[in-house]
Amino acid sequence: MDILKELNEQQQLAVKATEGPVMVIAGAGSGKTRVLTYRIAYLLSKGVEPFHILSLTFTNKAAKEMKERIQELFGDQDARNVWMGTFHAIFARILRVDGHHLGFPSTFTIYDTDDSKNLIKHILKELNLDVKVYQPGAVLSRISLAKNNLFSAAEYAENDEFKEYDLAAQKPHIAKIFQIYQARLFKASAMDFDDLLFYTNVLLRDHPDCLLKYQQKFKYILVDEYQDTNFSQYTILKRLAANNENICVVGDDAQSIYGFRGANIENIFNFRRDYPDHQVFKLEQNYRSTQNILNAANCVIKNNRDQIKKTLWTGNDAGPVIHVLKASSDTEEGVLVAHSIFEQKMNHQLPNSGFVILYRTNAQSRSLEDALRKLNIPYRIYGGLSFYRRKEIKDLLAYFRVTVNPHDQESLLRIINYPARGIGQTSLERIQVAADEANLSLWEGLHDLDAIGAGINSGIKAKISDFTTKIKSYQIQVKHKSAYDLAYHITNNSGLLRELREDETPEGVSRAENIEELLNAVSDFTNTPSISEDGEIIPVSQKMRTLDEFLSEVSLLTDMDKEEGEEEQDKVTLMTIHAAKGLEFPHVYVTGLEENLFPSYMSMGTRAELEEERRLFYVAITRAKERLTLAYAETRYRWGNLTMCQPSRFIDEIDAEFVDQPSKVMHTPQNLRKVTPKERKGPTTGSNSLNSGPTESVDMQEIEKIQAGMEVEHARFGKGKVITVEGAGASKKATVDFPGTGEKQLLLRFARLKITGN
DNA sequence: AAATAGCGCTTTTTT
DNA sequence: AGCGCTATTT
Numbered sequence: 001m002d003i004l005k006e007l008n009e010q011q012q013l014a015v016k017a018t019e020g021p022v023m024v025i026a027g028a029g030s031g032k033t034r035v036l037t038y039r040i041a042y043l044l045s046k047g048v049e050p051f052h053i054l055s056l057t058f059t060n061k062a063a064k065e066m067k068e069r070i071q072e073l074f075g076d077q078d079a080r081n082v083w084m085g086t087f088h089a090i091f092a093r094i095l096r097v098d099g100h101h102l103g104f105p106s107t108f109t110i111y112d113t114d115d116s117k118n119l120i121k122h123i124l125k126e127l128n129l130d131v132k133v134y135q136p137g138a139v140l141s142r143i144s145l146a147k148n149n150l151f152s153a154a155e156y157a158e159n160d161e162f163k164e165y166d167l168a169a170q171k172p173h174i175a176k177i178f179q180i181y182q183a184r185l186f187k188a189s190a191m192d193f194d195d196l197l198f199y200t201n202v203l204l205r206d207h208p209d210c211l212l213k214y215q216q217k218f219k220y221i222l223v224d225e226y227q228d229t230n231f232s233q234y235t236i237l238k239r240l241a242a243n244n245e246n247i248c249v250v251g252d253d254a255q256s257i258y259g260f261r262g263a264n265i266e267n268i269f270n271f272r273r274d275y276p277d278h279q280v281f282k283l284e285q286n287y288r289s290t291q292n293i294l295n296a297a298n299c300v301i302k303n304n305r306d307q308i309k310k311t312l313w314t315g316n317d318a319g320p321v322i323h324v325l326k327a328s329s330d331t332e333e334g335v336l337v338a339h340s341i342f343e344q345k346m347n348h349q350l351p352n353s354g355f356v357i358l359y360r361t362n363a364q365s366r367s368l369e370d371a372l373r374k375l376n377i378p379y380r381i382y383g384g385l386s387f388y389r390r391k392e393i394k395d396l397l398a399y400f401r402v403t404v405n406p407h408d409q410e411s412l413l414r415i416i417n418y419p420a421r422g423i424g425q426t427s428l429e430r431i432q433v434a435a436d437e438a439n440l441s442l443w444e445g446l447h448d449l450d451a452i453g454a455g456i457n458s459g460i461k462a463k464i465s466d467f468t469t470k471i472k473s474y475q476i477q478v479k480h481k482s483a484y485d486l487a488y489h490i491t492n493n494s495g496l497l498r499e500l501r502e503d504e505t506p507e508g509v510s511r512a513e514n515i516e517e518l519l520n521a522v523s524d525f526t527n528t529p530s531i532s533e534d535g536e537i538i539p540v541s542q543k544m545r546t547l548d549e550f551l552s553e554v555s556l557l558t559d560m561d562k563e564e565g566e567e568e569q570d571k572v573t574l575m576t577i578h579a580a581k582g583l584e585f586p587h588v589y590v591t592g593l594e595e596n597l598f599p600s601y602m603s604m605g606t607r608a609e610l611e612e613e614r615r616l617f618y619v620a621i622t623r624a625k626e627r628l629t630l631a632y633a634e635t636r637y638r639w640g641n642l643t644m645c646q647p648s649r650f651i652d653e654i655d656a657e658f659v660d661q662p663s664k665v666m667h668t669p670q671n672l673r674k675v676t677p678k679e680r681k682g683p684t685t686g687s688n689s690l691n692s693g694p695t696e697s698v699d700m701q702e703i704e705k706i707q708a709g710m711e712v713e714h715a716r717f718g719k720g721k722v723i724t725v726e727g728a729g730a731s732k733k734a735t736v737d738f739p740g741t742g743e744k745q746l747l748l749r750f751a752r753l754k755i756t757g758n
Numbered sequence: 759a760a761a762t763a764g765c766g767c768t769t770t771t772t773t
Numbered sequence: 774a775g776c777g778c779t780a781t782t783t
Contacts, residue, residue, distance in 0.1 A: 640774040
């Protein structure tokens with residue numbers, strides 16, 4: 001077959017060894033993706049059906065790119081039918097089909113990290129535990145650790161090691177929280193990220209028929225970035241491959257950078273143990289980088305004790321030496337990097353897209369962005385506040401989620417009073433407690449307010465009923481309307497868009513634009529044909545794409561996966577090193593190379609942690625094809641105050657012969673300015689408090705007079721018309737329609753309405 | 759009920 | 774320094 005000619009000897013061997021267990025140790029830039037791609041193409045050319053191939057990647061983006069490359073080598077059809085995606089995406093898909101064995105509907109919701117943290121917060125409140133002691137993020141990572149090692153909540157509670165650790169950390173109730181957390185998720189028909197893998201394990205463990213089905217389906221299994229799999233993923237692979245053992249894992253221990261979230265390099269050694277007959281292929285020729293860059297990388301990685309020996313070499317030119325930029329401040333670091341990019345661009349007529357700026361933490365992007373903006377260098381930033389984590393997006397998605405799965409309590413709580421519709425916290429808490437006692441979900445409770453004795457007055461009941469009716473009207477349409485049509489309807493009908501349009505600040509406008517962008521994504525989705533279980537492509541004309549299908553895809557997407565617009569092409573890229581894994585750029589800038597930042601102060605406690613930081617630096621270096629620049633600052637603002645910084649030890653680990661001298665500190669006017677303590681924003685003494693006088697007594701008689709139909713005036717909203725009035729005395733409330741502002745609910749005791757007409 | 763002021767936390771990385 | 778959450782105010 002022709003395509004093999006494009007591979008070197010080792011690569012060819014790795015591609016052709018299709019039967020039995022295979023491990024490929026692939027150094028950075030050695031054509032790892034190429035081997036995977038060609039291996040799939042080779043299997044297809046041998047007549048293997050595409051839907052018998054399972055290819056697991058680390059990111060959606062990697063899956064997408066690999067699919068495109070196979071499509072180039074092959075016909076459109078075949079490539080699309082290969083099961084290719086992240087562990088999470090693939091097994092979410094499987095759980096939608098077979099999760100009913102475990103009691104989950106196919107419409108189950110996937111909670112992201114924010115959802116999980118919110119749920120934990122709610123549980124803490126109910127248990128009367130201190131949020132400061134039981135920080136939701138920390139609790140979640142304990143739960144995550146357990147699940148990634150296949151401990152259920154019950155098993156966690158029984159386990160001495162967990163028990164002792166939590167006791168020592170003064171958090172004895174984590175096991176309890178874990179149990180309630182899992183129960184709540186189940187009740188809400190929801191899974192978090194770790195559950196997708198955990199429950200897949202349960203399914204394959206407890207349902208032999210399912211196990212057999214998927215063993216027969218996935219005759220060939222390929223795994224990318226194997227060094228970053230965790231125990232839960234490892235076990236899934238072991239189960240699926242148990243029958244025919246046609247499993248090929250590709251990885252590089254030197255690029256393992258996800259230990260902090262449970263990834264386990266041990267899996268490489270486990271593989272050797274589990275499949276004694278396995279073949280190993282080492283890819284050691286680097287095609288990506290210059291000799292200088294590769295030499296620098298080798299210098300760094302040899303300081304790690306834990307590694308599989310390999311000698312990475314390249315036939316490429318020596319290339320320029322590594323440049324080091326020394327800046328006096330973080331601001332100047334940005335300026336130096338931006339100027340360097342500008343200079344390179346001008347001298348060599350390079351496109352922006354050839355440059356990437358890498359950093360350890362997202363917070364570092366600001367000074368870099370500022371500098372690029374000043375030089376009018378267009379840039380694109382990945383990560384940070386993800387699109388899908390923005391408030392307005394989460395709000396709208398919550399409407400979608402409740403429509404598809406009303407038991408999803410976190411989403412329901414998010415929207416039940418947004419936009420405000422007079423269902424307050426007090427009422428909600430009462431209903432929640434009552435529903436819980438009756439063992440009903442909140443959504444069920446909303447329908448049986450009297451039966452569960454929630455003690456809600458009729459005014460609020462009517463509002464709740466309005467709300468549930470509205471949601472039900474959406475639910476009826478899920479199967480009859482396209483995803484886009486329904487999404488569009490919900491966006492307008494829910495009042496969410498109206499709420500955003502009222503806000504004319506730049507932020508408000510941007511929020512409305514984000515909503516529009518989400519609707520565009522739904523529209524794209526609606527026009528994308530679906531693929532049946534055995535790989536058949538079903539055109540949109542035959543099977544309409546619906547909102548529940550959209551949701552099942554969107555919950556696993558990240559910013560990296562967003563379609564690039566036409567004008568987005570030629571931009572400098574900014575991202576964290578983690579996000580850059582698997583990518584390459586001609587010109588790479590690694591910034592913030594300072595002790596305590598990189599390596600991070602969080603990861604210097606143990607040798608294992610430090611070595612992971614070093615691998616991270618190795619990954620950063622090996623992204624570069626032609627030119628590598630390292631930058632550090634002598635001072636940096638962190639947590640809002642100025643700190644002194646030492647250059648990172650990692651810089652010294654590179655032999656001097658591959659590095660040039662640090663550039664002189666450039667003295668721009670801004671960093672000559674003396675750094676003085678921030679001037680106080682205003683006088684702090686002698687503040688004559690205006691609001692400490694006796695509160696004006698409220699004229700209760702005036703309040704009693706207010707009735708529906710009256711014209712009133714409000715200090716802020718201006719003139720309006722009273723629509724309804726409810727309650728009496730101090731708790732008397734009115735709904736008032738203010739032209740231009742819309743309907744508002746006001747507690748009359750505070751609102752100080754003036755009656756201007758009847 | 760809705761708006762505002764103030765407090766405290768964040769900054770490790772992501773599916 | 775900036776943000777989100779809580780407590781307070783209106």
